[in-house]
Amino acid sequence: MPDTSPRGLTRLAFGGDYNPEQWPESVWQEDVRLMREAGVTMVSVGIFSWALLEPAPGEYDFGWLDRVIGLLHENGVRVDLGTPTVVPPAWFYRAHPEALPVTAEGTRYEFGSRGAICHSNADYRAAAANITTRLAERYGDHPALAMWHVHNEYGVPVSACYCESCADRFRHWLADTYGSVDAVNEAWGTAFWGQRYTDLAQINPPRATPTVGNPGQALDYKRFADATIRENFRTERDILHRLSPGVPVTTNFMTALSQCDSMDYWAWGREVDLVTNDHYLITDGRRTHVNLAMAADLTRSVAGGSPWLLLEHSTSGVNWQPRNPAKAPGQMARNSLAHVARGSEGAMFFQWRQSRRGAEKFHSAMLPHGGTDTRVWREVVELGSSMGALAEIRGTRTEADAAVLWDWQSWWAQNLAWRPSEDHDPRERADSFYETLYDRHLTIDFAHPEADLSRYPLVVVPALYLMTRAAGNNVRAYIENGGTLVVSYFSGIVDEHDAVHEGAYPGALREVLGLTVEEFSPLLQDERVRLTGPDGSELTGEVWTEFVVPRGADTVWTYADGLTAGRPAVTRHRLGRGTAWYVSTRLDAQGLDALIGRAADDAGLAPRAGLPRDVEVVRRRGDSGTYLFVVNHTAGDTKVPLDTPGTELLTGERAAGRLAVPAGAVRVVRLDG
Structure with a gap:
C-alpha cells in the first residue's frame, strides 16, 4: 500500500490549527519560537482564509500565506494546508445568494457563520474548484507541505439543503439510483397515503409537511445529501492529486456518535488518503474517557485498522456546551495519549493561539490568553516532549479483541x-x-x-x-x-x-x-x-x-x-x-x-483479572515492536501485570513483573522480543 502518512513527518504529529491571519505579523515570530519550545511538528493553516486569499472575484493575495508557510518551514514545522471552502467570502454570497442553504421549512440561512453552503449550487462548486486549483498550483510542491486538508468538518452545522437546485439534483440522483419512477414508488411504498408519483419531476426534497412524510423518501434524501457533499470533496481531492502528486489528502471527520450523524463515514473512509478525526469531550457528567475511547476505536475502524490522525481536540474547556469546565491537571496528556493508544499517529488541537475575537474566543488553545505562565502551556510543553519520545510507534496498529x-x-x-x-x-x-x-x-x-x-x-x-x-x-x-x-x-x-x-x-x-x-x-x-x-x-x-x-x-x-x-x-x-x-x-x-x-x-474470551476499572490497557504492534499502553484514569496509583518485560518510553525505565502507573498518568512499554 502507498504511504499516506503526512509527507516529511518523522515523528508523531503534534500541533494545532494555526490562524496567523487573526494576528499582526509581529506576533508570528513569537509563534514559531514557542512552537519550537513546545515540540510542535505540524500545524493546520488556511482553513478559514478564502476571503483573504481572494478578496475580490478573480483577485488573489497569497503574499501573507507565502510568508507564513516560509516561516514555518524555516523553523521545521510541517504544514497541513487547508482549502478554505467551508466559508466562501461575503462577496461571493452577495453575487450568488442562492448558494446559501434552505431549511426544510423554507428559510434561507444568511452569511455570517460557517458552513452555510448549498452543496448542489453550481456557482459554489465552480468557485471552490477554482480556489483549490490556485492553492495547489502555488503550494503543491512546497517543501513544507505535509498534507492537504479539504474543507472543514463536512456536514457541520448544515448537512442538507432543500432548495430548488437540490430538488433538481435529487431527481437526477433518483434516476441514477433507481432508473425509473416506478422503482422509486416501489422502494418508498408510495401506495400508502396515496403518495404515488407518475414522473420524477413531481418529486421534491422531504420539506415540511402537515404530518409525518414518507420515511423512504426521508432516508434517501439523507443518502443523497451525503453523496452530494462527498462528490464535492472528491472534486477538490482530485484537483489536489493532479497538481500535488504524492501529498496525502484528507478532511476532518467527526465520528463520535454523539456529535455528527449526517455523514456515512464507512463511505467517506474510502475516499480520503488518511483518515483524520476531530474529537471533543461531551462533559455531561458521564465518564468522558469512555466516549473518547469509543470515538478513537470507531475512527480506527473507519480507517480499516490503519493508523489515523487526531486532527483536533481541546487542551482544556470548549466554548459551545451549556457548561464548559476546564480539564483537570494531566487530563490533556491523558486524553491525547489515549487516542494514540488506539491508533492515532499524533495529537493535534484547535487551536494554536487562543483567539481574542469571534465566536470561539473562550475555547481553550495550546497558547492561552494568559500566555506561557499558565498551567495549560506547561502541560502542552510536557506533552510535546512525550510525543517526541513515542516517535518509534509510528506505523504500528492497534490490536482489537x-x-x-x-x-x-x-x-x-x-x-x-x-x-x-x-x-x-x-x-x-x-x-x-x-x-x-x-x-x-x-x-x-x-x-x-x-x-x-x-x-x-x-x-x-x-x-x-x-x-x-x-x-x-x-x-x-x-x-x-x-x-x-x-x-x-x-x-x-x-x-x-x-x-x-x-x-x-x-x-x-x-x-x-x-x-x-x-x-x-x-x-x-x-x-x-x-x-x-x-x-x-x-x-x-x-x-x-x-x-x-x-x-x-x-x-x-x-x-x-x-x-x-x-x-x-x-x-x-x-x-x-x-x-x-x-x-x-x-x-x-x-x-x-x-x-x-x-x-x-x-x-473463549478469558476474563482479564487484576485490571482496575478505568485503567485502559491497549496494544499497538508493528515492524518496530509491540507496545503496551496503560492509561490510568483514576485518582489512585495502580500496578498492572506485565507478561513480558520491556522499556517504558516516557521515563526510559525498565519495566517487569508489575508496571507502576501513577494516578492520572500514562505509561507506554516497548515489550522485549
Missing part, C-alpha cells in the same frame, strides 16, 4: 419519525454496550454489517434496525463458522428502503437467532420489568419488551412481570459451530455485564 456492528444509514432510518418508542435511542445502546465491553478491558473494532467478521471471537449488535439481506447472510455465516453474536432488540427489522422484512420480526435475523417476535411492547416512561434466570439471577429491563417465541433458541432469562411475564427475555441459539444471543429489553449496566460475560465465555 472483539467487534461492534455499526451502520450510519441504519442510524438515520432509526431516527426517523413514528417508531414504537421515542425512548429507544440507538446511540444510547451503542454507548452502553461499548461501555460494558470497555469495562471488561476489551479493545473494540467497529465493523460494517457486511464486512468480514471472521477474525473476531465476539461480535455485538447494539442497535441495527436497518439490516440488508446481505448483512443477515454475513452474520449467519459468521456464526455458523464458530463466532459468538450478541444482538439487542429492534435489530434486523427493515431493509435498505425502510420496508419491514417480509414475515415475522426480526426479519433479517430470524434464523440466526432461532426465534420470532410476535409484537413489540414498549414500556411507559420510568416503567421497569424484572427478568429471572434458572440460577436465580435477576436482571432489570426498561424502555422495551417483546413477545418472543423461541424457534430453536433456548431461554436464559424470562420476564417475571409486565405484559410479557412468563415469556423469554434473553435467549441463546446454537447455529453451526457458533452461538447467537438475543436480548429483547434495555438492560442496565449490571444486566449488560451479566449478558456480555456469558457471551464472552462462549467466545
Whole structure:
C-alpha cells in the first residue's frame, strides 16, 4: 500500500490549527519560537482564509500565506494546508445568494457563520474548484507541505439543503439510483397515503409537511445529501492529486456518535488518503474517557485498522456546551495519549493561539490568553516532549479483541419519525454496550454489517434496525463458522428502503437467532420489568419488551412481570459451530455485564483479572515492536501485570513483573522480543 502518512513527518504529529491571519505579523515570530519550545511538528493553516486569499472575484493575495508557510518551514514545522471552502467570502454570497442553504421549512440561512453552503449550487462548486486549483498550483510542491486538508468538518452545522437546485439534483440522483419512477414508488411504498408519483419531476426534497412524510423518501434524501457533499470533496481531492502528486489528502471527520450523524463515514473512509478525526469531550457528567475511547476505536475502524490522525481536540474547556469546565491537571496528556493508544499517529488541537475575537474566543488553545505562565502551556510543553519520545510507534496498529456492528444509514432510518418508542435511542445502546465491553478491558473494532467478521471471537449488535439481506447472510455465516453474536432488540427489522422484512420480526435475523417476535411492547416512561434466570439471577429491563417465541433458541432469562411475564427475555441459539444471543429489553449496566460475560465465555474470551476499572490497557504492534499502553484514569496509583518485560518510553525505565502507573498518568512499554 502507498504511504499516506503526512509527507516529511518523522515523528508523531503534534500541533494545532494555526490562524496567523487573526494576528499582526509581529506576533508570528513569537509563534514559531514557542512552537519550537513546545515540540510542535505540524500545524493546520488556511482553513478559514478564502476571503483573504481572494478578496475580490478573480483577485488573489497569497503574499501573507507565502510568508507564513516560509516561516514555518524555516523553523521545521510541517504544514497541513487547508482549502478554505467551508466559508466562501461575503462577496461571493452577495453575487450568488442562492448558494446559501434552505431549511426544510423554507428559510434561507444568511452569511455570517460557517458552513452555510448549498452543496448542489453550481456557482459554489465552480468557485471552490477554482480556489483549490490556485492553492495547489502555488503550494503543491512546497517543501513544507505535509498534507492537504479539504474543507472543514463536512456536514457541520448544515448537512442538507432543500432548495430548488437540490430538488433538481435529487431527481437526477433518483434516476441514477433507481432508473425509473416506478422503482422509486416501489422502494418508498408510495401506495400508502396515496403518495404515488407518475414522473420524477413531481418529486421534491422531504420539506415540511402537515404530518409525518414518507420515511423512504426521508432516508434517501439523507443518502443523497451525503453523496452530494462527498462528490464535492472528491472534486477538490482530485484537483489536489493532479497538481500535488504524492501529498496525502484528507478532511476532518467527526465520528463520535454523539456529535455528527449526517455523514456515512464507512463511505467517506474510502475516499480520503488518511483518515483524520476531530474529537471533543461531551462533559455531561458521564465518564468522558469512555466516549473518547469509543470515538478513537470507531475512527480506527473507519480507517480499516490503519493508523489515523487526531486532527483536533481541546487542551482544556470548549466554548459551545451549556457548561464548559476546564480539564483537570494531566487530563490533556491523558486524553491525547489515549487516542494514540488506539491508533492515532499524533495529537493535534484547535487551536494554536487562543483567539481574542469571534465566536470561539473562550475555547481553550495550546497558547492561552494568559500566555506561557499558565498551567495549560506547561502541560502542552510536557506533552510535546512525550510525543517526541513515542516517535518509534509510528506505523504500528492497534490490536482489537472483539467487534461492534455499526451502520450510519441504519442510524438515520432509526431516527426517523413514528417508531414504537421515542425512548429507544440507538446511540444510547451503542454507548452502553461499548461501555460494558470497555469495562471488561476489551479493545473494540467497529465493523460494517457486511464486512468480514471472521477474525473476531465476539461480535455485538447494539442497535441495527436497518439490516440488508446481505448483512443477515454475513452474520449467519459468521456464526455458523464458530463466532459468538450478541444482538439487542429492534435489530434486523427493515431493509435498505425502510420496508419491514417480509414475515415475522426480526426479519433479517430470524434464523440466526432461532426465534420470532410476535409484537413489540414498549414500556411507559420510568416503567421497569424484572427478568429471572434458572440460577436465580435477576436482571432489570426498561424502555422495551417483546413477545418472543423461541424457534430453536433456548431461554436464559424470562420476564417475571409486565405484559410479557412468563415469556423469554434473553435467549441463546446454537447455529453451526457458533452461538447467537438475543436480548429483547434495555438492560442496565449490571444486566449488560451479566449478558456480555456469558457471551464472552462462549467466545473463549478469558476474563482479564487484576485490571482496575478505568485503567485502559491497549496494544499497538508493528515492524518496530509491540507496545503496551496503560492509561490510568483514576485518582489512585495502580500496578498492572506485565507478561513480558520491556522499556517504558516516557521515563526510559525498565519495566517487569508489575508496571507502576501513577494516578492520572500514562505509561507506554516497548515489550522485549
